[in-house]
Amino acid sequence: MYKKTGYLQEPLKLFYVQDSTEWICPYHYHDFHKITFFLQGNVTYEVEGKSYILKPYDIICVAAGQLHRPIISDQKLYERIIAYIAPEWLYTYQQKACDFSPIFAPSHAPVLRQSSQTETLADTIRRLRQTWYEGQENKLLKDTIFLEAMLYLSEGLKKKTVTTVKLGNHNEKIQQIMSYIHCHLKEKLTIPILAEQFYVSPDHLMHLFKKETGYSVGTYITTRRLILAKHYMNAGLPLTEICYECGFTQYSTFYRAWKKYYRTKPRDRGSSVIDDRPLE
Template sequence: MKKNIQTAFNTRQYMLAKDFEIYYYNDQNLAKVNLHTHDYYEFYFFLEGDVSIQIGDKEYPVQFGDIMLIPPHRPHRPIIHNMKTPYRRFVFWISEEYCNHLLHISPDYVFLMQYVQVNKSYIFHNDQISFNAVQSKVLRLIEEMQSDRFGRNAQITLCVNDLVLYLNRMIHERNNLKSRNEESSLYQRLTDYIEDHLEEPLSLEKLAEEFYVSKYHIAHVFKDNLGLSIHQYITKKRLALCKEAILGKMSIKETYQTFGFGDYSSFYRAFKKEYGISPKDFKDMQIVKYD
């Protein structure tokens, strides 16, 4: 480890920078740290130490290669069991605002943040090879932040985004090593649930709460199985029911209200896009056909 990247430990629990901060700590005489919260995401990359991390009422033992993500406003603290071994770790802070910025670039950047919030699973164990890949990206970011080379600021942004995306990809791909049967089961349960609740408000957030998985994971599983987004699928299913209802002589107003369309204008646009004809013209055409 390069000595010049080490930072003296500071009890400060707020960010000085707007978007992110990163530190390498190596402590042998660390005072007790009380439970605390902060308004940003905090990554720990553990290197060494006889340490556990308390989050809420639960204590998590950690070892070399463990990565922990603590969401905003979640009480936590390190618990030092033995200071004979140095407590060494990287700490990476990233603001909610910057995460929202990344979200607008691609939801892939924040899969991990959403996963942790939904599943309350904060710690990820890694073998040495996997952790070394992460560590090299962390070191590259720290070294770039300490440099004065041309393009420094642009390169720092690239390093941060690369690190965040790499962590998201690593955890997402690890989760997706589960059997296709399990994914197919989730997909089938999703379609069954949607089928039974088409008349109710449906959203990724609602489905994530119902099935206790990340909304981004749901979106990926659904797109992989059907090639459509959940929103597209729900809209098509609702339109098919609306078409059948109109054929069954239900009024247009009752139809779109019954099957989950909030107002006529959104129903009109979706119906015409799907079938190439307005709901009224379709209804009139059926009246002429059967008169």
């Protein structure tokens, strides 16, 4: 199972991180949105099985619930600014006519690249980095500069001076299977059913899915169902209804999966043991 990681006890949390370790981060997800301003390094970023080769000042926008991981290819310095963003932070500015939700829209790729016309955005990110270089602990200053960057980013998307990064190597068949799973979580999903639907043998499907995404078909299906269950739970639906709405055929199966994944009981409404550091 892939963990929910990171913590967020306030609407916005900013981190500045740099390290020089060759590392493949495990797949994971967050209950909140996340933006990473990539500054330097030799990094490929994977979101929902799709990979993107990063360039300095690329912006990775991962929506809540999306499975993702960075792959750090060597020991070159990997430098980035990470923002954890609670849904209520977005809602607050939406009420002020600043709708940042399109930044996390599924209609475009999660990795964005600035053109030469967006130097103001790059300058703002550099100013944000400088606050850590100068040892400033002024949270209000950091939050304000980050808000400025979000405004430039939102404007850049509208004017198309910020564009989406093209995919690296990926398998179109696997992307179709993942999309099918997303759309049919409430239905019966098995390897034979998927293999028949996409005209491949079960063995080939299992091997290819694991190779392309890093996780098994069964684990991916269960993970997506539990993320959906968490969404329903936050909306206040009864546990039994959540169980069947998410495609589990028995409550006992749902209970065991939830307890293994979140390390708590469903009736605890999803509180879990999570890392106390910014995991990518």
